Amino acid sequence: MTEVLVIGAGPAGMSAALELQARGFVTTVVDDQPAPGGRIFAAIEKRKLHSADDRIGAELVREFRRGGGHFLPETEVWQIEPGPRIFLTQDGLAKMLQPQFVLLATGAQERPMPFPGWELPGVMTIGGAQILLKTARQLPDRPVWLVGTGPLLLLYASQCIAAGGAVAGILDTTPPGRRTASIKHLPAALRYGWRDLLRGLSWLWRTQRLKIIRNVTAIEAIGTDRLAAVRYTTRAGLVGEIATELLFTHDGVVPGVHTTFSAGCMHRWNTIQKCFEPELDNYGASSNPTIFVSGDGGAINGARAAMLSGRLSGIGIARAAGILTTHDAERAAGPLRRELARASAFRRFIDVLYPPSELATSDSTVVCRCEEVTAGQVRLALRGRPNLGPNGVKIATRIGMGPCQGRQCGLSLTRLVAEAHGGGPDNIGFLNIRPPLKPLTLGELAALETNA
């Protein structure tokens, strides 16, 4: 019997596990959360279901609990070696697993949105605020300003209002002309997701009575030990200041590539979504044939597409293991690929409507929150050193050396290096990602050696 380790119990990981179990694999699924669901269906078993998507998620979690194989909650993977060999910790105990195949379904993270003062208490991400609402039923206790772009911003605004919270207003960083530009992608988007678009319109309708300041190009959070005000600049050069103690930010989501980079997978630069993503074949296999990737960790495409790509990777693993012939695998994959192509057409519409805002990063902006390295320090390190890449800047300034290991500064660093040298991000590359991916204690490491 072939063993598969699935990392991540979100829509992609759960769907893959169900497909793999149905095809006779012994499947273990690990997740860093206490229950399956991923970020999008976080704590879904304990929540009232508010939307059709919630119901799809709850049903998937039910099926996964019944037939998704062995589930290890609150388990963090801290090293992935080709082979594959996987090192993880559960309940303070470190273990090494050597499955035949690994499926990385580790999902997305929010695109870091650096601006002066983004590290002040009172500033947090909209994704974080939404997790607080989903998992802890927590709402801001005073009116909140939202800044950024993208569907999640509108979704959170309407969820917050519906739950009784107060949204003071939105500082919209979406560049102008996006609606016009997106129209040609609308027919294809409607074919896949007219329900999603209707839902999106309801968010727009619910938020349209809010104060919205459009065409914002720069933001500054002001305060000494906590947020007191936010200063903004618009494309027309208008500068304003708003007193507020809460500011939630969002600039879309990007694949969480720390896992795939550390596993040694090849990556490419996505010029539209402006992020790195692993290079995958049409079954989700990475450049290492025993490591598969599905869901938003492979490419940002949303929860329903993640479910399809999880199943597709399950079929791909069955083919790679010799359980399915290529002919049978292609037949099983066909309908999933067609639906995924429709999902990608929907995504193109969203990408054109809400491109990454990538606000200008002034010299005083702390780009590395951990080591408190500013954009100015990075630019200074790069001056006159045309061969210095992200790793060289890291050595020169300590950017990316703190506990988050560059999860909050990696993309900004690539962007600053590209800006200085004039190259494309694909030539600049990303920080080297080194183990351990998550912190572990010497005690955990020592216990692992004793057990081995």
Added chain:
Amino acid sequence: MFHKLSPETATRPVTISVDGVTVEVEEGESVAAILLRTPPFTARTTPVSGAARAPYCMMGVCFDCLIEIGGATSIRACMTRARDGMAVRRQLGRPAPPDINL
């Protein structure tokens, strides 16, 4: 910064302490959520400048919610579930090296 709505399903109340102050919370909720409704609403001060930081991403990627629990340091509050009797301390600056006891 945040307040809590009434539960949608049954929850079990437990008691933890934050910097020595007793707080009644829900069993299993994230410690970062608790910090965001407990004054001064922060998690730590940084080792570099000593600036205060609060939970930021809530999903284990920003490492700004580092706390100490029972002597263990640099633990992410957002990835830690509240259990009865848990003693949470905000982490101030660079933590002292722990007593290594293998």
